[in-house]
Amino acid sequence: MENIRLAASAIRANKMRSFLTMLGMIIGISSVIAIVSLGDTMRGVVANEYKNVGLGLAYVYINSQNDYYGESELFTQDEADRLKEAMGDSISYVGFNQSTRTDLKAGRRSSTVYVTGLAENPTAMKNPSIIYGRMLNDGDVQKKRHHMVLQKETAVNMFGTENAVGQTVEVKLNDNMEEFLVVGVYQNTDSALMKALQGGSMETVYVPESILVSEDSMMWSLYMIISDVSQMDMMKERIISFLSRTKHVERETIIMSSASEEMGMIDSMLGSLSAVVGAIAAISLVVGGIGIMNIMLVSVTERTREIGIRKALGAKTRDILIQFLVEAAMISAAGGMIGTALGISVVAIGGLAFGITTVVKLQVIVVAVAFSAMVGLGFGLYPARKAAKADPVIALRYE
Amino acid sequence: MKEIIKIENLNKVYDTGAIQVHALRGVNLSVYEGEYVAIMGQSGSGKSTLMNILGCMDRQFSGLYELDGISISEQSENQLSSIRNKKIGFVFQAFQLIPRTSALKNVEIPMIYAGMKREERHERAKRLLEKVGLGERIYHMPNELSGGQKQRVAIARALANSPAIILADEPTGNLDTRASHEIMEFFTELNREGATVIVVTHEEDIAACTKRIIRFQDGQIIQDERVVKEEC
Numbered sequence: 001m002e003n004i005r006l007a008a009s010a011i012r013a014n015k016m017r018s019f020l021t022m023l024g025m026i027i028g029i030s031s032v033i034a035i036v037s038l039g040d041t042m043r044g045v046v047a048n049e050y051k052n053v054g055l056g057l058a059y060v061y062i063n064s065q066n067d068y069y070g071e072s073e074l075f076t077q078d079e080a081d082r083l084k085e086a087m088g089d090s091i092s093y094v095g096f097n098q099s100t101r102t103d104l105k106a107g108r109r110s111s112t113v114y115v116t117g118l119a120e121n122p123t124a125m126k127n128p129s130i131i132y133g134r135m136l137n138d139g140d141v142q143k144k145r146h147h148m149v150l151q152k153e154t155a156v157n158m159f160g161t162e163n164a165v166g167q168t169v170e171v172k173l174n175d176n177m178e179e180f181l182v183v184g185v186y187q188n189t190d191s192a193l194m195k196a197l198q199g200g201s202m203e204t205v206y207v208p209e210s211i212l213v214s215e216d217s218m219m220w221s222l223y224m225i226i227s228d229v230s231q232m233d234m235m236k237e238r239i240i241s242f243l244s245r246t247k248h249v250e251r252e253t254i255i256m257s258s259a260s261e262e263m264g265m266i267d268s269m270l271g272s273l274s275a276v277v278g279a280i281a282a283i284s285l286v287v288g289g290i291g292i293m294n295i296m297l298v299s300v301t302e303r304t305r306e307i308g309i310r311k312a313l314g315a316k317t318r319d320i321l322i323q324f325l326v327e328a329a330m331i332s333a334a335g336g337m338i339g340t341a342l343g344i345s346v347v348a349i350g351g352l353a354f355g356i357t358t359v360v361k362l363q364v365i366v367v368a369v370a371f372s373a374m375v376g377l378g379f380g381l382y383p384a385r386k387a388a389k390a391d392p393v394i395a396l397r398y399e
Numbered sequence: 400m401k402e403i404i405k406i407e408n409l410n411k412v413y414d415t416g417a418i419q420v421h422a423l424r425g426v427n428l429s430v431y432e433g434e435y436v437a438i439m440g441q442s443g444s445g446k447s448t449l450m451n452i453l454g455c456m457d458r459q460f461s462g463l464y465e466l467d468g469i470s471i472s473e474q475s476e477n478q479l480s481s482i483r484n485k486k487i488g489f490v491f492q493a494f495q496l497i498p499r500t501s502a503l504k505n506v507e508i509p510m511i512y513a514g515m516k517r518e519e520r521h522e523r524a525k526r527l528l529e530k531v532g533l534g535e536r537i538y539h540m541p542n543e544l545s546g547g548q549k550q551r552v553a554i555a556r557a558l559a560n561s562p563a564i565i566l567a568d569e570p571t572g573n574l575d576t577r578a579s580h581e582i583m584e585f586f587t588e589l590n591r592e593g594a595t596v597i598v599v600t601h602e603e604d605i606a607a608c609t610k611r612i613i614r615f616q617d618g619q620i621i622q623d624e625r626v627v628k629e630e631c
């Protein structure tokens with residue numbers, strides 16, 4: 001207790017110097033916290049994005065043996081239907097994920113968008129937040145109705161109002177102009193960061209895939225939603241077996257990948273990336289610690305006489321050791337706390353700028369502050385021991 | 400009467416590598432409770448060396464030294480700290496107050512290391528400073544005090560844990576005549592109250608305040624006489 005008061009007054013007596021010493025700690029801690037939190041935030045964004053997509057999303061394609069792609073490598077609508085039938089409830093959606101960039105027209109206004117096709121059970125694939133009207137349904141797909149769900153911005157662009165339900169739109173498909181009825185308008189809820197990552201703000205409208213894909217179309221790949229993500233490995237096995245059997249191709253040529261696998265890969269990549277960068281930032285903590293050791297050595301030398309007086313008056317070796325250790329620990333802990341506050345504010349400001357909810361894990365803060373106090377104690381130990389071992393007679397004579 | 404200091408055949412050699420300085424040569428000395436002793440001698444005769452040993456700050460000697468019945472050469476480093484803290488009140492020529500620390504705090508330091516409670520040592524430090532006539536200046540920093548005032552703070556500090564003996568190595572060496580006499584009056588007063596006091600000095604009239612004068616030369620006691628007390 002007395003030591004804390006003593007250390008505080010020693011730190012106060014040399015305000016500027018103490019602050020400069022802390023600076024190393026402040027920079028170290030704040031960068032570690034900012035970097036690790038940035039990594040955690042990115043992982044959160046990715047996880048969230050995959051949750052929006054659905055972790056059950058998987059796709060499959062067949063690699064050709066001889067650069068020629070024919071019936072046995074490509075998929076037809078009929079084959080897609082048969083796969084879905086064979087898998088029953090284990091797959092909630094099978095489609096081709098057809099998407100084309102094309103122009104929409106309404107009167108004299110037009111707009112370039114992505115037209116994305118959705119197969120039966122469309123909400124399993126895309127479940128946008130509808131603000132007017134309704135989402136596409138199975139009836140639209142089965143009966144090949146020319147129905148369309150617009151993005152809010154497209155609606156405003158084309159009709160000057162968000163509520164474009166009931167309007168008709170002309171779409172250029174395969175060189176024909178086809179007329180669609182707007183049945184719904186949705187709002188894009190992606191974060192600003194995600195939009196930026198997706199490269200600009202191309203708007204997307206949804207139509208039944210059955211309109212984009214004719215009976216005899218051949219498609220490269222099949223997209224599906226596995227109902228139970230935990231069964232992913234087993235389902236992969238079943239689907240590959242089924243396709244190899246029905247299409248008479250080698251199992252090895254069938255390539256199947258899933259969102260949960262991809263996410264796992266990206267997540268572990270981001271994780272190790274932020275760990276590596278965080279570790280580099282942690283080196284600056286060690287540099288900060290050396291700064292503390294340096295200043296403590298100066299302080300011990302400056303206060304040789306004081307140490308001598310204290311020893312002459314009855315201070316034990318331990319008393320002096322603790323006095324200087326507490327001082328070092330207080331400098332680094334104070335630096336650690338200021339650094340934590342700074343790191344958290346940097347993360348918060350960054351999150352505000354990108355419109356994302358940031359993640360600052362408590363354990364990151366605890367580890368960073370504990371580490372800084374340890375650095376302070378570790379690097380304070382040598383100077384403190386030097387002080388404690390001083391001989392009172394010699395120290396008193398020190399000028 | 401109780402023997403506070405008992406020294407037999409005390410020798411001290413400073414080994415500075417190239418040369419060896421034989422600073423004390425076979426000193427024998429006994430000081431009893433309530434004595435008031437002056438140590439005199441030429442510069443370099445070994446007075447400070449003896450005081451450092453008496454003050455338990457220097458354990459590198461040969462011979463016997465018992466303080467209040469405790470054999471000093473057998474004590475550990477930490478035990479010596481505790482003996483310095485409780486049994487010895489040291490007053491230095493250069494005052495040795497801790498800078499940027501108030502008079503009150505300076506006086507409290509020995510009590511902190513003795514583990515005394517905050518309020519208690521606060522009270523006691525205040526009373527001691529009043530006793531040395533600095534009741535008005537307890538919150539002054541050392542650099543805001545005159546030499547004589549600093550030495551009075553140091554005396555108050557030496558008294559903090561009611562030591563068995565007060566050791567003063569040229570306490571008036573940095574003071575003018577008037578301040579010197581003031582300081583000596585404190586020692587005389589303390590001795591009258593029963594304290595055992597040993598003072599190193601170069602000045603005869605300072606020594607004349609005491610009751611026993613020991614003269615040193617080349618690390619040996621050459622004279623040890625009781626003085627008929629004259630008023631200082």
Ligand SMILES: Nc1ncnc2c1ncn2[C@@H]1O[C@H](COP(=O)(O)OP(=O)(O)OP(=O)(O)O)[C@@H](O)[C@H]1O
Pocket residue numbers: 413414415420422440441442443444445446447448449
């Ligand atoms: N730390 C040391 N290392 C080597 N020699 C020393 C040391 N301290 C003192 N001496 C020597 O020991 C001898 C006695 O010194 P001491 O300081 O005891 O003298 P003193 O009587 O106190 O003198 P003064 O009146 O000048 O204070 C001197 O010759 C001195 O040079």
Ligand SMILES: [Mg+2]
Pocket residue numbers: 446447448568
């Ligand atoms: Mg001397």
